[in-house]
Amino acid sequence: MAAGAETRAATGSRATGRVVGSWRAAWLRVEAHWTWYRRYWRSSLYSSGLQPVLFLAAMGLGFGSQVEAGPATGGLAYVHYVAPALLVAGAVQNAIGESSYPVLSGFKWQQDYYAVTATPVTAGQLLGGQIIWIALRVGIACVVYTLVALLFGAWLNAGALLVVPIGVFAAVACGAAIMAVAATTYNEGERFAAIFRFLVMPMILFSGTFFPIEQIPAAVRWLAWISPVWHGTELARGVTLGGLDVWPALGHLTFLGALLGVSAALARRYFYRRLVV
Amino acid sequence: MSGETADPRTAAPTVTAPMVEAKALVKRFGDVEAVRGVDVQVRTGEAFGFLGPNGAGKSSTMRMIASTSPRSDGDLRVLGMDPDLDGPRIRARLGSVPQQDTLDTELTVRQNLQIYGRYFGLSRAEVRRKATELMEFAQLSDRADDLVDALSGGMKRRLTIARSLVNDPDVLLLDEPTTGLDPQARHMLWDRLFRLKAGGVTLIITSHYMDEVEQLCDRLVVMDDGRIVAEGSPSELIARYSTREVLELRFPPGEQGGVADRVAEFGERVEELPDRVLVYTGDGERALEQVHGRDVRPVSSLVRRSTLEDVFLRLTGRTLVD
Amino acid sequence: MAPTTSATTPDATAAAPARRGLLLRMLPAPLYTGRARALLERSAMVYSRAWLVFVSGVVEPLLYLLAFQVGFGKLVEEVTGPGGEPMSYVAFVAPALLAASAMNGAVFDSTFNVFFKFRYNKTYDAMLATPLGPLDIALGEIGWAVLRGGLYAVAFLGVMAGFGLATSPWALLLVPVALLVSFAFAAIGMVCATFLKSPAQFDFVQLAVMPMFLLSTTFYPLSVYPEPLQYAVQCLPLYHGVELTRGLAVGVLDVSMLGHVAYLLVLAAVGAYFTAKRLAGLLLR
Numbered sequence: 008m009a010a011g012a013e014t015r016a017a018t019g020s021r022a023t024g025r026v027v028g029s030w031r032a033a034w035l036r037v038e039a040h041w042t043w044y045r046r047y048w049r050s051s052l053y054s055s056g057l058q059p060v061l062f063l064a065a066m067g068l069g070f071g072s073q074v075e076a077g078p079a080t081g082g083l084a085y086v087h088y089v090a091p092a093l094l095v096a097g098a099v100q101n102a103i104g105e106s107s108y109p110v111l112s113g114f115k116w117q118q119d120y121y122a123v124t125a126t127p128v129t130a131g132q133l134l135g136g137q138i139i140w141i142a143l144r145v146g147i148a149c150v151v152y153t154l155v156a157l158l159f160g161a162w163l164n165a166g167a168l169l170v171v172p173i174g175v176f177a178a179v180a181c182g183a184a185i186m187a188v189a190a191t192t193y194n195e196g197e198r199f200a201a202i203f204r205f206l207v208m209p210m211i212l213f214s215g216t217f218f219p220i221e222q223i224p225a226a227v228r229w230l231a232w233i234s235p236v237w238h239g240t241e242l243a244r245g246v247t248l249g250g251l252d253v254w255p256a257l258g259h260l261t262f263l264g265a266l267l268g269v270s271a272a273l274a275r276r277y278f279y280r281r282l283v284v
Numbered sequence: 285m286s287g288e289t290a291d292p293r294t295a296a297p298t299v300t301a302p303m304v305e306a307k308a309l310v311k312r313f314g315d316v317e318a319v320r321g322v323d324v325q326v327r328t329g330e331a332f333g334f335l336g337p338n339g340a341g342k343s344s345t346m347r348m349i350a351s352t353s354p355r356s357d358g359d360l361r362v363l364g365m366d367p368d369l370d371g372p373r374i375r376a377r378l379g380s381v382p383q384q385d386t387l388d389t390e391l392t393v394r395q396n397l398q399i400y401g402r403y404f405g406l407s408r409a410e411v412r413r414k415a416t417e418l419m420e421f422a423q424l425s426d427r428a429d430d431l432v433d434a435l436s437g438g439m440k441r442r443l444t445i446a447r448s449l450v451n452d453p454d455v456l457l458l459d460e461p462t463t464g465l466d467p468q469a470r471h472m473l474w475d476r477l478f479r480l481k482a483g484g485v486t487l488i489i490t491s492h493y494m495d496e497v498e499q500l501c502d503r504l505v506v507m508d509d510g511r512i513v514a515e516g517s518p519s520e521l522i523a524r525y526s527t528r529e530v531l532e533l534r535f536p537p538g539e540q541g542g543v544a545d546r547v548a549e550f551g552e553r554v555e556e557l558p559d560r561v562l563v564y565t566g567d568g569e570r571a572l573e574q575v576h577g578r579d580v581r582p583v584s585s586l587v588r589r590s591t592l593e594d595v596f597l598r599l600t601g602r603t604l605v606d
Numbered sequence: 607m608a609p610t611t612s613a614t615t616p617d618a619t620a621a622a623p624a625r626r627g628l629l630l631r632m633l634p635a636p637l638y639t640g641r642a643r644a645l646l647e648r649s650a651m652v653y654s655r656a657w658l659v660f661v662s663g664v665v666e667p668l669l670y671l672l673a674f675q676v677g678f679g680k681l682v683e684e685v686t687g688p689g690g691e692p693m694s695y696v697a698f699v700a701p702a703l704l705a706a707s708a709m710n711g712a713v714f715d716s717t718f719n720v721f722f723k724f725r726y727n728k729t730y731d732a733m734l735a736t737p738l739g740p741l742d743i744a745l746g747e748i749g750w751a752v753l754r755g756g757l758y759a760v761a762f763l764g765v766m767a768g769f770g771l772a773t774s775p776w777a778l779l780l781v782p783v784a785l786l787v788s789f790a791f792a793a794i795g796m797v798c799a800t801f802l803k804s805p806a807q808f809d810f811v812q813l814a815v816m817p818m819f820l821l822s823t824t825f826y827p828l829s830v831y832p833e834p835l836q837y838a839v840q841c842l843p844l845y846h847g848v849e850l851t852r853g854l855a856v857g858v859l860d861v862s863m864l865g866h867v868a869y870l871l872v873l874a875a876v877g878a879y880f881t882a883k884r885l886a887g888l889l890l891r
Contacts, residue, residue, distance in 0.1 A: 020363075021484070024376035024404035024451030032403070039399045043391060047804070053813040065820035072830050073682040073695070085681070108805070122386040122447075125352055126403035127372040204666050212669060218677035284313070284353055390804060 026127040036136025055148035059097030090161035091243035092216040098174035102182035107199040110189035130282040145178045166247040177239030183270035190277035310357035311344045318344040320510035331487040333497040333504030341510040342490035379453030385444045389433040404451040422446035438469030455486045494592035526590035529568035533561045533582040550574045642746035664761045667707040688858040700771045701855035702824040705847035708755045712788040715751035716795035740885035748792040755788030774857025787847040790870045793877025800884040818844045
């Protein structure tokens with residue numbers, strides 16, 4: 008700091024800007040997102056709040072009314088079986104959506120990322136802010152879902168409270184991965200449409216969200232094991248419905264943690280590569 | 285108010301460390317060398333220009349100075365600091381107007397200014413006050429709560445400049461500030477820039493418009509193909525590389541051939557462009573009489589003062605804007 | 607055929623294109639010049655490069671079908687199908703998915719694509735500087751959505767047959783039904799697209815489409831709902847598409863099908879009319 012003060016005195020600086028700490032800088036980005044959100048939250052009501060609830064109503068209650076409680080659902084009513092999984096699936100979908108086009112827009116259309124990195128805020132702090140923001144947004148959506156599901160009688164016990172952080176964790180891990188993809192996307196983002204359809208959608212259909220992965224032919228079941236949605240779903244069912252041992256739980260947490268770590272590191276690298284050239 | 289410029293040079297700045305000092309500065313993108321060894325010094329309080337055609341390496345140089353782009357080679361000090369080590373601290377004291385506006389079009393004018401100010405560590409109260417002040421400066425007060433999306437190109441540009449001033453920067457970097465604007469909007473922007481300069485802000489401007497640089501800059505470098513080809517004040521450069529006046533002769537299509545040789549003796553130098561012949565001379569009217577005396581009949585002729593455009597033509601054999 | 611007058615001015619009424627179909631005679635010339643086909647050609651050109659989008663439109667419903675085959679179908683063995691007959695759950699869902707995917711594809715084409723062309727690329731402004739009129743654009747874009755929907759429907763029907771899920775020759779009629787559903791939703795979707803201002807508002811489109819997809823008896827019979835809700839569900843346009851496809855797939859026909867068809871036809875006509883009107887109001891100023 009001393010050197011800064013010297014140069015400032017030497018050049019007769021009148022500038023009022025100063026460098027803020029990394030966490031604070033990331034938080035300033037969250038503030039900016041919040042400003043945007045205050046104006047546009049209504050239009051995001053659907054994807055963040057309503058979609059998972061709709062799925063719960065249609066699949067949990069509607070489709071569930073046709074399902075006999077049996078071994079596949081652990082002897083539970085279908086709505087109890089599907090409620091925690093839908094939270095995870097919805098959170099992941101939400102985070103992936105928010106990490107694709109909106110992030111690409113920062114680089115490409117709106118280009119506001121370049122405006123931010125012309126200030127004392129760095130590309131890494133910008134990414135940090137984006138991840139925190141998505142965690143918050145997904146968190147809000149998960150809380151809303153949990154409350155509505157409560158009205159549906161979808162929760163069996165207070166373990167439901169733990170489902171929220173699990174959903175956010177899985178969501179942020181997937182979101183960070185998509186941010187890394189967004190930072191390396193230079194066209195109009197056609198690949199996102201492909202990712203949504205060929206990766207996200209099958210991931211949600213075949214990760215034990217709606218039916219146990221044991222029903223998937225053994226030869227392709229490993230696809231479910233590498234799906235972050237499956238790891239999140241197993242954890243979420245474990246904390247509300249029970250039947251999850253410590254070691255598998257740690258395994259799931261490690262998988263999601265590793266995905267988040269690797270994705271965030273890659274995203275950071277690609278953010279710098281794109282913004283600091 | 286265009287044309288005549290009051291001498292913009294304010295009192296000579298006190299001798300201090302230069303705001304920007306580059307030595308043998310190089311920027312490479314893969315195999316392409318965009319900047320090939322640039323030496324510049326920008327002094328406190330001056331308006332400094334980079335003049336050159338598109339692709340000359342101006343923007344790359346500018347982004348290195350803005351500390352958003354690491355240099356590939358050479359030495360660079362901005363505000364006495366090394367951008368590689370002190371990027372955030374340098375940026376805290378810079379204002380940057382990029383070529384593209386990079387505004388958040390889904391937010392209002394006021395919100396754009398306030399949020400940007402926060403990145404410089406300003407308090408909420410400070411950014412509120414500053415936003416009001418800057419909207420006044422940019423003549424956008426009546427649009428304060430409109431979405432940026434709804435603004436005209438000139439307004440967006442003014443907002444981008446206002447935004448770059450949110451931290452009261454010591455140095456303001458403007459990359460092609462008026463490209464794409466209509467003449468009226470350009471003059472309005474120039475007027476704002478004059479005020480900033482009078483207020484003691486150091487300006488660094490890139491442009492491929494010679495009139496812009498002539499109007500705004502105390503000193504400039506002419507860049508071509510990643511290198512500096514000349515340096516000085518606009519009048520110095522014109523005196524050094526051109527004559528006082530220029531006689532422009534236009535001919536019907538296909539009748540220009542051979543004219544350059546026939547009129548060569550009437551000027552110190554003759555340049556032939558696709559659509560006209562330029563005769564560089566101290567006395568344009570006299571040269572024109574002589575041309576007529578030689579029975580050369582142009583469709584139209586024009587005697588004018590030399591400009592930086594002529595300097596550039598002399599130095600590179602090409603025009604700035606094509 | 608040289609244009610005799612500009613189609614960009616609303617008061618130019620003397621346009622006399624060579625071919626005059628029914629619509630041409632009904633509508634004022636600046637609105638429609640019978641050249642919607644130019645839009646189709648343009649779309650085909652664009653999409654010939656974006657084949658992935660095409661493939662995904664075919665693959666997506668297949669993935670759903672697969673999920674129902676291996677997963678959901680194991681949870682629910684039988685449901686009550688058209689005519690009160692019990693049927694396998696997969697056979698129950700498959701025709702509904704066909705109708706739903708026709709809707710999804712049409713809405714996607716007519717909202718996202720049209721919005722970006724309209725707001726950002728200004729494609730339509732360029733088109734209106736030619737003899738094309740707003741209704742040409744409307745019909746061209748809707749026609750493209752319908753064409754795509756038809757292709758998907760054929761692919762889907764093929765797979766259904768392969769899975770042994772289309773048991774009646776009437777199932778061939780699933781293709782025209784899918785076209786009708788596509789047309790109706792594309793027309794309505796395009797009207798909506800002209801009201802959107804920011805990409806963030808696409809959530810509103812999802813807000814309409816997703817509940818319809820989930821609740822229009824796609825995944826379970828109408829009888830699951832309590833009676834008042836049954837009436838509400840029967841108002842949803844997709845419900846009528848699903849009723850048609852589900853009945854035809856197993857060959858259970860009845861008079862109510864005429865009602866379903868009429869509903870969708872009216873929707874299509876209303877949508878096309880308002881699309882042209884909105885485009886004319888927004889573009890021909």
